[in-house]
């Protein structure tokens with residue numbers, strides 16, 4: 001039982017990270033019907049920028065561990081958001097009216113460019129996040145011994161997801177994003193500047209992906225320039241699992257995938273951990289391509 | 302002149318579908334545009350709204366030119382459109398759809414007042430505020446589309462076949478509503494297949510064929526015009 005709950009909470013923490021990345025895929029897909037293949041690399045950039053900021057600004061020394069990490073996360077979010085906006089401007093906007101395939105090729109090109117840029121700047125070896133970033137203590141929750149870092153990671157991703165959900169559901173701009181995802185032309189007729197909506201999506205998605213990169217650095221302690229591939233693919237699976245284009249779907253899909261993986265690693269075989277995600281991806285694409293929450297309201301003629 | 306379309310040419314790809322269109326709308330008028338399928342009526346409205354860009358020609362709204370303006374700015378200026386096929390937001394609630402209609406308006410009190418007015422015009426919508434747009438019946442969706450078009454307090458409302466697929470009684474209600482809306486000072490441009498009802502409602506009318514205006518005049522005169530009667534009013538069948 002103890003092992004089960006350990007795996008469950010670990011799976012939720014990792015799943016929260018998947019969910020944050022998955023939101024970037026799903027939001028961009030929602031408004032542009034395009035898979036932003038470079039999104040995983042934005043996540044990598046977040047992890048590396050986080051490390052650079054951490055070591056160069058010695059944030060935790062100045063602000064204490066908690067606020068230091070919060071400031072770090074906020075800065076990484078802001079910077080990766082800018083990279084995302086730039087990516088949209090350079091790689092996607094010029095192709096807005098072109099055939100779909102051009103944008104897909106551009107996305108792949110951007111991905112290759114960004115991951116190689118990270119490799120050239122930081123080198124191909126693993127980099128290590130400082131181990132003493134957060135106090136290494138365990139919390140006692142209902143008799144369960146949980147590492148503080150795990151609890152904080154999970155809490156942070158839940159807070160960000162809730163904030164995003166409320167923003168999308170309750171605010172005027174959030175409603176405009178949903179409208180642009182349903183019908184861009186109709187959204188324009190409402191007076192919505194769809195270009196700005198797209199830009200906003202390319203700020204929010206990368207910001208969440210970037211902070212997820214920092215979280216992985218803190219949680220696992222080491223990062224590598226190829227991490228964007230594995231995490232990107234897992235998060236993409238999570239987005240498909242929840243129904244691509246569906247924001248709550250990405251959240252549920254991410255958490256679910258994290259838990260399934262953790263359970264699979266514990267009870268089936270750790271060697272199968274990565275394969276599980278891809279089996280799920282293939283299974284969904286065959287059985288239920290619209291994902292768990294990706295139901296369509298029937299269109300009236 | 303409130304709205305003026307001058308020598309408008311529009312292409313989709315290499316195919317030109319509007320070949321030098323001229324059109325005028327005075328303040329306070331109801332103007333209807335009639336024409337066979339594919340004549341270019343929807344294209345005309347979409348070009349006025351800025352969703353389609355002309356290759357040449359001009360569109361003036363008062364003294365401002367619209368033909369280079371992005372669509373969202375056209376709406377800000379006071380031109381709303383109820384597009385062909387309704388295009389309501391299926392997975393948003395009725396209320397959210399209406400709020401989006403007022404997206405350009407920052408005056409909350411006024412938005413709420415307009416919304417109450419829209420609910421009075423279409424009481425069914427009030428009962429279904431929290432229902433998803435896609436779950437409404439076709440007629441209800443059409444009412445929602447019209448109400449949404451009114452939410453920005455437009456100076457001009459462009460309507461593309463608002464009566465399509467509706468029961469005759471509902472068509473009458475909707476046309477009655479349009480007349481009331483017009484009396485509050487909203488200028489209306491109405492594209493219709495239902496030529497008789499449209500001409501009875503309108504002050505003036507234009508007849509389009511193959512991307513050009515071939516006839517225009519007072520609605521009452523067009524109703525009497527033998528050509529119009531033969532082609533659009535089904536006389537002699």
Ligand SMILES: Nc1ncnc2c1ncn2[C@@H]1O[C@H](COP(=O)(O)OP(=O)(O)OP(=O)(O)O)[C@@H](O)[C@H]1O
Pocket residue numbers: 313314318336337338339340341342343344345385
């Ligand atoms: N997006 C498009 N791409 C290419 N051609 C188009 C497009 N939209 C319309 N057309 C063509 O332009 C011409 C005019 O179309 P439009 O929709 O303006 O006609 P309409 O008068 O509104 O017809 P209807 O009464 O059937 O609605 C048609 O020949 C149509 O096939």
Ligand SMILES: [Mg+2]
Pocket residue numbers: 342343344385461
């Ligand atoms: Mg049409």
